[in-house]
Amino acid sequence: MDCKIIETWILTDYLDGELGPAKLQALESHLKTCRACSDFLQEAKTTIVRPFEDTKQHMPQQEYLWNRIKAKIEEEPKQYPKMTLERIIRSFRAPKPIFALSTCAALILAVFVLTQARALYQKTYNRQLAATALTEQLEYFASDEITSFGTDAENYFL
Amino acid sequence: MQEISIQTIKEASEGSMAAFRQIYDKASGFVYNVALRILNNKEDAEEVAQDVFVNIFRSLDKYYFGSSLKTWMYRITVNASLNCVRRRKKEINKHVSYDDALEKNQGLSINAPGAKRIExxxxxxxMLDMLNPDQRACIVLRNIEGLSYEEIAVALAININTVRSRLKRAREILLTCRNEVA
Known part of the structure; x- marks a missing residue:
């Protein structure tokens, strides 16, 4: 196996215990036969692993830092979402793709509703016109009184 | 970090300072430690830790309970620290050399200090000073905080292979410069 690949594995997954079983086996059998890679592993352990092993956690001055945090929080108190205006502003701060998508959906819905409403109104209006015309026609035929036969010429002859 | 109960998080997100203090007590150590390791400056680390906790307090109601609180806090801390590094780079006059940083860090409280430990x-x-901020963040999270590659990828919002390549590059630099730092 190529020593460059082995060095890469050593510097990353092997030192960090993230190497899978197959690669681990391949690496270990390579190390048995390659002195250069074995030396590289020892050097890597000494130089880049051991110095970090005994590092201790630095602690802040707990109370001092807490007082600073508390003062800053109290200085600018958190605004809870109780105001409607804030909620509206927050909705505008939403990620752009979500905002754009929701705006498009709202526009499409509005256009659809308006088109449907207009079509329904037109249909109702036409029905009313037809009903009025029919009523007038029926009233005309039901009436015995003939006041006119149509145009002046028709009235003259009939 | 010790476990923080969901109840505590909920109470803190509703504004309870007592609950938030519990979170602070459990997390302040690693937040400060990560910031200090990345920034190598005590005052900057304190400022970043302060901003991180104020940010956490204000964002707790947006925290998604399905994810790890610890990883979420690491993410906020690393981002704040890297932003601070960038700000510091811009402020040329405020540039802190390694010697200045060492001088400033003289007063650091290290648990049970001894001559060998200080060395x-x-x-x-x-060693950390040899690396760029992104590489330093990876090394701190892996070698000092002990996060897995996956946790580092989530905390830094990068691909797991980017974590690998940053660690590899950082360790190559450390190997190359071993005589300078030793």
Whole structure:
């Protein structure tokens, strides 16, 4: 196996215990036969692993830092979402793709509703016109009184 | 970090300072430690830790309970620290050399300090100083905080292979510069 690949594995997954079983086996059998890679592993352990092993956690001055945090929080108190205006502003701060998508959906819905409403109104209006015309026609035929036969010429002859 | 109960998080997100203090007590150590390791400056680390906790307090109601609180806090801390590094780079006059940083860090409180430990601490500080901020963040999270590659990828919002390549590059630099830092 190529020593460059082995060095890469050593510097990353092997030192960090993230190497899978197959690669681990391949690496270990390579190390048995390659002195250069074995030396590289020892050097890597000494130089880049051991110095970090005994590092201790630095602690802040707990109370001092807490007082600073508390003062800053109290200085600018958190605004809870109780105001409607804030909620509206927050909705505008939403990620752009979500905002754009929701705006498009709202526009499409509005256009659809308006088109449907207009079509329904037109249909109702036409029905009313037809009903009025029919009523007038029926009233005309039901009436015995003939006041006119149509145009002046028709009235003259009939 | 010790476990923080969901109840505590909920109470803190509703504004309870007592609950938030519990979170602070459990997390302040690693937040400050990560910031200090990345920034190598006590005052900057304190400022970043302060901003991180104020940010956490204000964002707790947006925290998604399905994810790890610890990883979420690491993410906020690393981002704040890297932003601070960038700000510091812009402020040329405020540039802190390694010697200045060492001088400033003289007063650091290290648990149970001893001569050998202080020597090791100085070596680690010098080693981290050789790396760029992104590589330093990876090394701190892996070698000091003990996060897995996956946790580092989530905390830094990068691909797991980017974590690998940053660690590899950082360790190559440390190997190359071993005589300078030792």
């Amino acid at each position: 090791d601490e100085e070596l680690v500080t010098r």
